[in-house]
Amino acid sequence: MKQHHKKTHGETIGGKTPEYNAWKALRRRCYDIKCFNYNDYGGRGIVVTDRWLGENGYVNFLNDMGRRPSNKHSIDRTNNDGNYEVSNCVWRTRKEQANNRRSSKLIVYGRETKTLSQWADELKVDYHTFWEKLNHFNFDMDKMMARYKDNLNEGINSHFIEYNGVKNTVVEWSRLFETKYKMFHARMTRHRFDLDEVVRKYYPQFLMLKDGLI
Numbered sequence: 154m155k156q157h158h159k160k161t162h163g164e165t166i167g168g169k170t171p172e173y174n175a176w177k178a179l180r181r182r183c184y185d186i187k188c189f190n191y192n193d194y195g196g197r198g199i200v201v202t203d204r205w206l207g208e209n210g211y212v213n214f215l216n217d218m219g220r221r222p223s224n225k226h227s228i229d230r231t232n233n234d235g236n237y238e239v240s241n242c243v244w245r246t247r248k249e250q251a252n253n254r255r256s257s258k259l260i261v262y263g264r265e266t267k268t269l270s271q272w273a274d275e276l277k278v279d280y281h282t283f284w285e286k287l288n289h290f291n292f293d294m295d296k297m298m299a300r301y302k303d304n305l306n307e308g309i310n311s312h313f314i315e316y317n318g319v320k321n322t323v324v325e326w327s328r329l330f331e332t333k334y335k336m337f338h339a340r341m342t343r344h345r346f347d348l349d350e351v352v353r354k355y356y357p358q359f360l361m362l363k364d365g366l367i
Contacts, residue, residue, distance in 0.1 A: 171221055175228045176205065176214045179237050202238035218242060262294040263345030276301040298342060316348045317359075330356055 182194035183201050205214045217239040218228070229245040230237065248270060259266050267275070272294075273283035278301060290296040313320040321329065326348065327337035332355075344350040352359050 171224070172215055172218070173211065175221070176211050179228060180206070183237065197234075199234075200236050202236060204239075205237065218244065260292075260294060262298070263347045265346075272297075295345070298345075314346065314348050316352065330359075 180201055181188045182190055183199055184195055185191060186195070188195075204210070204217070221227070221244045223246075225246045226244040227247070227250070228237075228242055229250045230241050231243060232241050235241040259268060260272055262272070269284060269287065273279065276283065276297070278286075283297075286300060287294075287297055290300075313322060314326065316326075323338060323341060324334060327334045330337060332340075340351050340355055341348070344354070
């Protein structure tokens with residue numbers, strides 16, 4: 154017997170379009186306790202507007218949100234504690250979402266404070282890979298820096314670090330402190346690139362200089 158695939162709203166049930174998949178997924182997050190991330194949505198009291206539920210739910214969703222701009226976009230909530238409704242939803246790329254989500258908290262390393270997405274960019278790692286690794290390391294940035302030190306080293310030579318009013322690259326500082334680059338870089342890494350700490354521990358003689366290393 155020939156099977157007929159049921160269609161609704163002009164689109165095949167089962168998710169032949171990314172918009173249908175997005176609509177189906179957001180409902181699961183909020184109402185299916187078996188969904189892997191239910192605790193982050195329905196478990197926190199987040200619901201889907203009635204307008205996007207019921208017989209005309211998908212039609213209303215599509216009319217409100219339109220087609221996604223590209224295959225890199227997915228539905229995101231502007232207020233992460235708010236519900237799925239037209240006033241709180243927008244199509245965003247993963248990177249844009251990364252800076253908006255609850256997991257995008259600020260991470261302090263050394264004297265720098267950045268979002269997870271910004272740290273991922275600096276270490277030249279895909280955001281989601283970075284997030285998984287950071288969770289694996291229990292948010293230990295020292296371990297993350299060690300894991301991706303080669304990526305960091307590619308750009309660190311051109312990264313300026315200021316001390317006592319003077320800006321130099323790590324390579325230039327190693328020369329001024331008359332220390333081999335590998336040793337100096339290891340000391341900087343150990344102290345989270347806080348040059349003030351490095352000077353105090355390894356080069357106390359320079360603490361007496363008031364006008365920088367010239």
